[in-house]
Structures are given as structure tokens and as C-alpha cells.
Amino acid sequence: MTRKSPPKRITIHDVASDAGVSFSAVSKVLRDAYGVSDALRARVNESIAKLGYTPNTAARGMRGKTHVIGVIFPDMRNPYFADVLSGISAALERTTYQMVQGIVQHSTEAALVQSMMNMQLDGLIIVGSISTSEELSGVAARLPLVVDGHHLPNATSFDTVNNDDAESGRIAVRHLVEQGYRKIAMLSLETHNGSVIERREAGYEEAMRAAGLGRHIEIARAPQSLRDIQVVTQSLIEKRVEAIFCWTDYVALEAMSVAGSLGLSIPRDVAIVGHDNTMYCGFEQNSLTSLDQSGEQSGLQAARLLIERIEGRQKAEHFLIHPRLVARRSSAAPA
Amino acid sequence: MTRKSPPKRITIHDVASDAGVSFSAVSKVLRDAYGVSDALRARVNESIAKLGYTPNTAARGMRGKTHVIGVIFPDMRNPYFADVLSGISAALERTTYQMVQGIVQHSTEAALVQSMMNMQLDGLIIVGSISTSEELSGVAARLPLVVDGHHLPNATSFDTVNNDDAESGRIAVRHLVEQGYRKIAMLSLETHNGSVIERREAGYEEAMRAAGLGRHIEIARAPQSLRDIQVVTQSLIEKRVEAIFCWTDYVALEAMSVAGSLGLSIPRDVAIVGHDNTMYCGFEQNSLTSLDQSGEQSGLQAARLLIERIEGRQKAEHFLIHPRLVARRSSAAPA
Numbered sequence: 001m002t003r004k005s006p007p008k009r010i011t012i013h014d015v016a017s018d019a020g021v022s023f024s025a026v027s028k029v030l031r032d033a034y035g036v037s038d039a040l041r042a043r044v045n046e047s048i049a050k051l052g053y054t055p056n057t058a059a060r061g062m063r064g065k066t067h068v069i070g071v072i073f074p075d076m077r078n079p080y081f082a083d084v085l086s087g088i089s090a091a092l093e094r095t096t097y098q099m100v101q102g103i104v105q106h107s108t109e110a111a112l113v114q115s116m117m118n119m120q121l122d123g124l125i126i127v128g129s130i131s132t133s134e135e136l137s138g139v140a141a142r143l144p145l146v147v148d149g150h151h152l153p154n155a156t157s158f159d160t161v162n163n164d165d166a167e168s169g170r171i172a173v174r175h176l177v178e179q180g181y182r183k184i185a186m187l188s189l190e191t192h193n194g195s196v197i198e199r200r201e202a203g204y205e206e207a208m209r210a211a212g213l214g215r216h217i218e219i220a221r222a223p224q225s226l227r228d229i230q231v232v233t234q235s236l237i238e239k240r241v242e243a244i245f246c247w248t249d250y251v252a253l254e255a256m257s258v259a260g261s262l263g264l265s266i267p268r269d270v271a272i273v274g275h276d277n278t279m280y281c282g283f284e285q286n287s288l289t290s291l292d293q294s295g296e297q298s299g300l301q302a303a304r305l306l307i308e309r310i311e312g313r314q315k316a317e318h319f320l321i322h323p324r325l326v327a328r329r330s331s332a333a334p335a
Numbered sequence: 336m337t338r339k340s341p342p343k344r345i346t347i348h349d350v351a352s353d354a355g356v357s358f359s360a361v362s363k364v365l366r367d368a369y370g371v372s373d374a375l376r377a378r379v380n381e382s383i384a385k386l387g388y389t390p391n392t393a394a395r396g397m398r399g400k401t402h403v404i405g406v407i408f409p410d411m412r413n414p415y416f417a418d419v420l421s422g423i424s425a426a427l428e429r430t431t432y433q434m435v436q437g438i439v440q441h442s443t444e445a446a447l448v449q450s451m452m453n454m455q456l457d458g459l460i461i462v463g464s465i466s467t468s469e470e471l472s473g474v475a476a477r478l479p480l481v482v483d484g485h486h487l488p489n490a491t492s493f494d495t496v497n498n499d500d501a502e503s504g505r506i507a508v509r510h511l512v513e514q515g516y517r518k519i520a521m522l523s524l525e526t527h528n529g530s531v532i533e534r535r536e537a538g539y540e541e542a543m544r545a546a547g548l549g550r551h552i553e554i555a556r557a558p559q560s561l562r563d564i565q566v567v568t569q570s571l572i573e574k575r576v577e578a579i580f581c582w583t584d585y586v587a588l589e590a591m592s593v594a595g596s597l598g599l600s601i602p603r604d605v606a607i608v609g610h611d612n613t614m615y616c617g618f619e620q621n622s623l624t625s626l627d628q629s630g631e632q633s634g635l636q637a638a639r640l641l642i643e644r645i646e647g648r649q650k651a652e653h654f655l656i657h658p659r660l661v662a663r664r665s666s667a668a669p670a
Contacts, residue, residue, distance in 0.1 A: 279561065
């Protein structure tokens with residue numbers, strides 16, 4: 001039996017290099033994108049003909065069936081997601097892509113993913129996914145996928161964008177310690193199948209130990225309902241904690257409300273730190289210190305990665321955002 | 336020339352009445368919906384055969400191509416829309432419909448409507464539409480449509496759900512007058528092509544005149560950016576208004592923030608009333624009086640109407656919600 005080595009497959013990269021243009025220029029010609037000059041089109045088509053390149057052997061995403069991408073959010077109540085949406089919108093502004101959203105709130109992530117696949121969208125961004133790496137690989141096998149807010153750095157078939165959530169936990173604690181607080185509790189989320197909250201908790205614990213405050217580690221977890229957050233906040237206050245680091249801003253605002261209702265003054269009686277630096281933090285009546293993970297940047301990167309993937313990139317990329325603290329009155333040093 | 340009267344068209348209503356079952360039961364059989372009993376199916380099919388009814392003469396929506404409906408929101412930043420979404424979700428929970436959202440923010444309503452029509456969705460809810468009655472009729476000619484938050488009571492080809500926005504304006508003013516305020520300004524929205532804000536303004540003016548306060552009518556309009564809201568609020572405060580009725584809650588919270596930053600106390604120096612009674616109003620640090628138009632009820636009714644329309648109803652329905660005031664500290668009587 002004689003073995004023939006398979007003919008080398010001509011890729012979009014070969015076309016780009018033969019035409020002396022960029023990968024994305026070839027992609028634009030193939031997609032018949034807006035703004036492609038006749039000269040560029042002629043040049044690319046010449047190389048395509050010369051090399052015998054067949055566009056349908058290109059990445060599946062190149063089909064550009066609908067020029068609509070889907071974005072799945074966990075809920076619409078957390079204003080952080082509006083920031084992510086702004087970033088995605090900004091990235092899509094000068095492209096031909098439209099987007100539609102699916103909001104998990106009263107549905108399930110799996111059902112929404114299925115609907116979006118049925119609609120033959122060109123690609124999908126899942127924000128705050130609770131799916132496993134295996135489930136997400138299954139989705140990625142069928143359409144270009146970017147996961148925003150779920151730490152899966154070993155994923156090879158889809159991209160991820162994340163905040164360095166362990167660092168968020170560490171920064172919050174270090175800041176409060178510098179301000180003079182010692183009994184620092186964390187108000188966390190009860191059920192989290194994703195990896196974001198776990199890492200914030202781990203960062204919190206690590207920094208507490210590093211500051212010699214291991215004995216004060218106290219993680220209270222509540223579901224997302226305001227009633228539950230009230231109960232858990234009250235129990236922390238009864239334990240006379242000096243500061244509370246909350247996993248997201250609206251939880252921090254509710255904790256602030258509970259403290260106020262009990263006649264406590266912030267930060268004198270209890271300091272509060274939130275996460276996400278959403279629009280309400282800066283309001284004078286809140287003046288809430290918060291970790292900024294730049295939702296807008298997160299959305300921008302997710303959309304950029306998705307478009308690259310739709311246009312043919314196969315190698316996974318993992319983008320990490322470095323959080324920064326925005327200090328306000330709610331965590332000022334006690335007088 | 337002899338004229339023949341056209342044969343009476345057999346409708347789904349005739350089938351329902353012949354089978355002695357409800358309209359929606361026939362609809363379910365036609366759609367092969369989940370949970371239809373064999374007995375019901377047999378009974379309906381018998382009437383269909385007897386009457387010679389052909390399902391494809393039924394309403395276009397009966398096609399049920401995708402079992403996905405689209406919902407278009409103006410933006411994701413206003414927490415009121417999360418309430419509307421909850422209501423829609425609740426209404427869809429026990430149906431076979433999934434939903435996807437389009438968010439206008441950085442796109443246009445027209446572009447999103449077009450995308451959703453391309454995706455062959457079964458029906459569409461547009462929340463806070465800025466389209467004209469004619470444009471909306473054009474959409475309604477192509478797929479079942481419900482418009483939520485745009486007063487078009489004469490529309491015949493689509494349904495509407497609205498808050499009684501003139502009544503909101505009247506209630507806000509009457510409440511503030513009862514509390515002892517006289518110089519009551521309204522902080523309104525700068526650009527509104529829809530009819531909601533206009534009616535709130537009209538109700539405000541009407542009640543001011545009715546209270547003999549016509550000379551104090553003062554409507555200041557700002558775009559949705561926080562910076563602009565700050566500037567306009569400050570100008571109202573410089574005019575020494577005693578109370579500000581804001582068109583939506585987050586504008587009211589920002590007005591509250593501006594007043595606080597200027598060292599003013601609420602309500603002693605200036606009272607604030609919002610609109611929508613969203614989750615932030617109840618927080619102790621805000622304690623914001625607000626008009627509740629029940630976003631959840633609005634979403635529920637919109638989804639109910641859309642499903643009826645997809646299932647064949649042709650006659651337009653217009654649902655009006657009656658707002659109620661939720662009084663809190665921000666509009667308490669001045670001491």
C-alpha cells in the first residue's frame with residue numbers, strides 16, 4: 001500500500017500572505033463587508049483564484065449567515081451588565097453585526113443557547129455563564145463562542161474574558177486594613193456554579209490571612225433577593241463586624257440600607273465596599289467604595305474576540321482585566 | 336353582471352364554537368402545543384373536517400415558526416425595564432415560547448426590528464417605542480406586535496399597554512401640594528419621540544393649574560446622561576424650587592445626589608419624587624417617593640396580548656395601568 005501525504009489545505013492565511021494584505025482584509029472581502037475597495041477585492045480574488053482557495057473550507061463562522069450575534073446575560077437587574085452591554089455595542093458599532101440578547105433570569109442558560117443556535121446566529125457571547133467547560137465546548141463546536149466572566153483558562157475551543165477576581169478580593173481587604181478595619185466580613189452569593197465568586201472569596205481569605213486576620217474570616221452567603229440580603233446583613237451587623245465587602249454593588253447598597261435602618265452610620269459603625277463601580281456608587285447618598293472591573297472594557301474585549309473568531313481565528317485567547325479600587329466615603333478611615 | 340356574495344370564511348372561532356371548546360384550545364391543537372389531550376385533539380379535528388376549515392387561512396401568527404418572541408427595550412440602564420422583563424418572563428413561563436431581547440442603546444429601533452423580522456420570530460413586543468403609528472402598522476402587517484409604553488389608542492393592527500401617564504403627573508403634583516409644597520418643578524426628558532413623557536408633562540401642568548400654581552410651572556428637560564442631569568438639577572436648585580418631580584427614578588436619585596453634594600437636605604430644602612418605584616427607591620439612603628406604574632404588570636399584559644395575537648386574535652386591545660403613589664421620606668411635609 002502506498003501512502004500519499006494529504007494535499008496541503010489552503011487557508012485564508014495563505015491568501016492573505018499571497019495578496020500581501022492582512023488576514024482581516026481577506027475576511028472582509030469574503031464576507032463582502034461594507035467599505036471594501038474595488039482594488040482590494042480584485043487583489044484578494046486574484047490570490048484566491050491562483051491558490052485555488054475555496055472559502056467554504058474556511059472557519060465555519062465565515063458563513064456569516066445572519067450577521068447577528070447573540071449575547072446571554074444572567075439578569076437585567078444588576079447594572080454591571082448594562083456596562084458590559086455598552087462595551088459590546090461600542091465594539092460592534094463600526095461592524096456589520098447586529099446583536100440580540102437573551103436574559104437568563106426566568107429561563108435557563110441552556111434553553112437560551114439552544115434558541116440562539118436555532119436562530120443561526122453567527123456567534124455567541126455568554127456573560128456570567130454557569131455552564132461547565134464541557135458544556136461550553138459543546139456549544140463552541142457548533143458556533144463561535146466567547147465566555148465573559150467564568151474562569152476557564154485552559155479552554156481551547158472558545159475565548160474567555162475575565163476580571164482578576166482573586167485580586168479584587170485581595171485589594172478590597174488590603175484597602176480596608178489600611179483604613180484601620182480588622183473585623184472584615186464578606187457578603188457573598190449563595191449559589192454560584194461559575195468561578196467568579198469563588199475566586200473573590202479566595203482572594204478575600206488569602207489577604208485576610210496575609211494581614212494576620214485569619215481569625216476574623218467570615219463569609220456570609222445570600223441569594224440575590226433583597227429580603228435574603230437584609231437578613232444576612234443584619235446577622236453580620238449583630239456579630240459586630242467592622243466592615244463588609246460585598247460581591248456586587250446592589251448588594252452593598254442594600255447592606256448600606258439595612259445599616260441605616262438600624263440607626264448605624266457609615267463608615268463610623270460599619271464600612272461597606274462593593275464591586276463593579278456601577279453608576280449608583282457615585283451618588284452622594286451612597287458614596288460607595290467599589291472595585292472597578294470595567295464592564296465596558298470587558299464587553300469590548302469579548303466582542304473583539306468573537307469577531308476575530310467568526311472571521312476565522314481558531315486558537316483560544318484568554319483576556320484578563322485588572323481591577324482597581326475606587327475609594328469613597330463608605331470605607332473612609334474611622335474617626 | 337351577476338354578483339355572488341363571497342362564501343363565508345370559516346374561522347378558528349367557528350371551529351371553537353362547533354367543538355364546544357375555547358378559542359385557545361383550538362389554537363393549541365393547531366400548534367400541536369404541549370399538553371393537548373388526545374380527546375381534545377380528536378374533537379377539534381372532527382370540527383375542522385366537518386366545517387372544511389383550513390388552518391392556513393388563520394392568522395399569519397399561527398405559523399409558530401420559531402416559538403421565539405422578540406422584545407425590544409430602549410436601554411438596559413433604567414431598572415424599570417428589568418421589571419417589565421420580569422413580567423414578560425412570568426407570562427411566558429408556562430408557554431412554549433422563548434424570548435430574545437434587542438436593546439436599542441447603541442443601535443436603532445428600526446434596525447433591531449428588521450433583524451428580528453429576519454430571524455422569523457413569532458411576534459414582537461416593543462417597549463418604549465419611538466416609532467410613529469404608521470411605522471408600527473408596517474411592522475404589524477408583517478408580524479404580531481404589541482407596543483408597551485407608547486400611547487396609540489387608535490391603533491387597529493397592534494395592541495398597546497400603557498401607564499396612565501397624565502394621571503402620574505397629576506398624582507405627583509397633588510401629593511406634593513398636600514405635603515405643603517408650592518414651587519414644584521418637573522425634571523423631564525429632553526428628546527422624546529414617544530408619547531409617554533409628553534403625557535406626564537401634560538398631567539403635571541394640568542394639576543399645577545388646578546391647584547392655582549400655574550405661575551410656578553417649570554419644566555426643565557435633560558438628556559439621559561448623568562452629567563446633563565446634574566447641570567439641569569443645579570439650575571432648578573438655583574431657582575429655589577421647593578420640589579422636583581422627575582420623569583424616572585434614576586434621574587431622581589441623581590437629583591438627590593446633586594442636592595446632597597450642595598449641602599442641601601431632603602426633603603427640608605428640596606423634596607424629590609421619582610417615577611417607576613424601582614428597587615433603589617426603598618433603600619434607606621434614598622427613601623425616594625415614586626409613582627408605581629407596575630412594570631411587572633405591564634410586561635405581563637404585553638406578553639398575554641402578544642400570545643393571543645399570535646394565536647389568532649385580530650381586534651386590537653389597549654390596556655391601561657393606573658399608577659399609584661408610594662410615599663417615602665423624600666417628599667415628607669417640610670417641618
